[in-house]
Amino acid sequence: MAEMPARHGFLNPLNIPFVFVTVKNVNAGKCEDKAMMNETLLFDSLSNPVPELRRDVQIIPVTDNGQDLLYFHDMMGYSSPNFALDRKIEPILSLFNGQYGIKQISTMLNNSIKADDLLDFVQLLDQHRLLNSKHFRLFSNRIEKDFEASNTRKSALAGESYPDHPAELNTFMESLMSEVTSLKSAPEKALYAPHIDLRVGNKQYAEAFSGLKSLRPKRVVILATSHYAGNYPDIYEASPYIGSVKNYELPGMTFQTDQSYIEKLNKSASQTGFTLSDRAHRVEHSIELHLLFAGHIWQHDFQIVPILVAGIDDLLYHSEGNIGAKTDGFAKLLHDLDDEDTFYLVSGDLSHVGKKFGDPLAASQLRDDVELSDRLFIDAAISGRAQLLLDQVATDYDATRICGFPPLYTFLSAFPKTKGELINYHWWDETERESAVSFGSIYY
Numbered sequence: 001m002a003e004m005p006a007r008h009g010f011l012n013p014l015n016i017p018f019v020f021v022t023v024k025n026v027n028a029g030k031c032e033d034k035a036m037m038n039e040t041l042l043f044d045s046l047s048n049p050v051p052e053l054r055r056d057v058q059i060i061p062v063t064d065n066g067q068d069l070l071y072f073h074d075m076m077g078y079s080s081p082n083f084a085l086d087r088k089i090e091p092i093l094s095l096f097n098g099q100y101g102i103k104q105i106s107t108m109l110n111n112s113i114k115a116d117d118l119l120d121f122v123q124l125l126d127q128h129r130l131l132n133s134k135h136f137r138l139f140s141n142r143i144e145k146d147f148e149a150s151n152t153r154k155s156a157l158a159g160e161s162y163p164d165h166p167a168e169l170n171t172f173m174e175s176l177m178s179e180v181t182s183l184k185s186a187p188e189k190a191l192y193a194p195h196i197d198l199r200v201g202n203k204q205y206a207e208a209f210s211g212l213k214s215l216r217p218k219r220v221v222i223l224a225t226s227h228y229a230g231n232y233p234d235i236y237e238a239s240p241y242i243g244s245v246k247n248y249e250l251p252g253m254t255f256q257t258d259q260s261y262i263e264k265l266n267k268s269a270s271q272t273g274f275t276l277s278d279r280a281h282r283v284e285h286s287i288e289l290h291l292l293f294a295g296h297i298w299q300h301d302f303q304i305v306p307i308l309v310a311g312i313d314d315l316l317y318h319s320e321g322n323i324g325a326k327t328d329g330f331a332k333l334l335h336d337l338d339d340e341d342t343f344y345l346v347s348g349d350l351s352h353v354g355k356k357f358g359d360p361l362a363a364s365q366l367r368d369d370v371e372l373s374d375r376l377f378i379d380a381a382i383s384g385r386a387q388l389l390l391d392q393v394a395t396d397y398d399a400t401r402i403c404g405f406p407p408l409y410t411f412l413s414a415f416p417k418t419k420g421e422l423i424n425y426h427w428w429d430e431t432e433r434e435s436a437v438s439f440g441s442i443y444y
Contacts, residue, residue, distance in 0.1 A: 050122050070090060070093075077282075078139060144282070153247070161197065177296070190411060223411055239275035258303035286308070423442060
């Protein structure tokens with residue numbers, strides 16, 4: 001089992017004997033955001049169906065100091081951090097599916113837990129934004145609107161994936177980069193590199209970015225996988241290219257956006273599928289991790305153009321459709337706006353396979369076939385031929401879930417026949433969950 005972050009305190013407000021909650025900070029866990037929380041909005045009925053558990057929250061079995069827990073991982077950052085329950089509560093959680101009321105659930109449990117105690121438990125979950133309830137929807141909408149109104153996109157990973165103090169971060173980055181003993185010749189136009197967890201891909205990151213030290217671009221266009229655009233279908237259904245005018249902040253670093261360039265992209269938004277509705281940027285890591293390295297290796301002034309690329313799966317079925325036309329239009333615009341002072345960071349991993357990702361077999365059983373598929377994808381990518389890359393992914397309809405395909409296809413469509421050089425390739429086997437992610441780096 002995975003290990004949970006260190007436990008700093010317990011919150012045990014329930015009369016259900018085997019239920020307790022652990023959070024990173026008890027006061028924060030008790031909900032905190034008093035200005036944003038109205039307790040009258042919490043679910044408060046013994047007869048109405050209990051709101052279902054949020055489907056976008058991962059419930060992960062973990063072990064902490066010998067205690068078996070269920071850790072609630074909220075990728076969107078709405079719920080309390082480091083929230084966990086005793087694993088014995090799992091059968092009760094399965095009944096919170098939006099169909100049953102408190103009294104019904106109590107009856108199903110042979111009245112072993114009083115209805116009032118069950119309601120207390122439901123309100124605890126609601127308080128921590130784990131139910132798809134009125135309270136949660138109000139809270140999450142406020143979070144999104146506050147982000148949209150801000151001029152700055154603050155770090156989502158500082159203090160978790162890397163140090164949140166500038167001096168400590170610099171030491172951390174120096175340590176990573178010092179592991180590179182030989183430098184490749186700098187790429188002329190672009191770097192395709194991963195956005196996997198730093199603890200997994202630290203050597204590959206360092207090797208890929210170290211070769212960029214001699215470059216001095218004035219503008220850095222980042223084309224990066226969007227992992228969360230699917231959470232906002234009404235916003236991004238017809239807009240695969242998601243820009244932002246917000247300045248990006250990391251500890252001790254601020255990256256100014258190139259407002260003029262972004263405005264040029266936005267002028268033809270309806271034809272290119274570009275949008276400045278930037279909710280998908282709020283918790284996305286694919287741009288942030290590249291900026292972490294760019295800000296370390298480049299001390300000169302440069303501006304950024306942060307663009308997330310959402311799913312373009314329609315291309316796998318009919319490349320001549322609406323998404324195909326928008327992708328072609330956006331790629332042409334990138335090409336037309338290009339100059340010798342612009343460098344491109346393309347952020348994407350390779351395959352995601354195994355039981356964690358929905359495959360019936362463990363990743364270890366799939367590895368030979370997946371690595372062959374990766375090799376064919378990399379060969380197509382190195383050739384600089386966007387159509388060949390699309391054809392390769394379309395042969396099995398992206399069965400291995402190559403998340404770097406959308407941004408890399410876009411780049412190669414914009415700059416056809418731009419040859420690449422493979423810098424590294426790595427397979428990370430997450431044995432505990434019988435899954436794996438492959439990733440690598442290419443210079444263009």
